[in-house]
Amino acid sequence: MKPQRFLSLTLTLIFCFAAGRAAAQSGNEPYRAAVGVDGVQQVNMLAGDYFFRPSHIIVKVNVPVRFVVRAERGIVPHGLVLKASEANISINADLSRESQTFTFTPSAPGRYAFYCPKKLLFFKSHREHGMEGILEVVE
16 A cells, blocks of 8 residues: 555544544433432433533433543543422532542422533633533433
């Protein structure tokens, strides 16, 4: 294979990999939490540069939920706010690279926003940059 063709093929593969990774981060499909043998719906969540993955989570009402959340490596701190008093949910925490666990039992169906409240000085907040998601509680 000629060097120019090899270089062209390599660059094409790198571009496709990077585009696929970006699409995977932005194209979040809804995640439906399954009830485990312990009777708890577990959701593993990753917080990164202006994203939560998954960003659309579906859980059942009146069934305990366990969020296990960690932040990607980086210098920007992140947090998690999920407040829905009508559904008995209240999370407001700073996140770290170590996994943190939040447990709650949603008591009312609905769609509840969660987001990162962090902001640096006069810049846009992480939420304004798109670091938010939806917890959908269903029957």
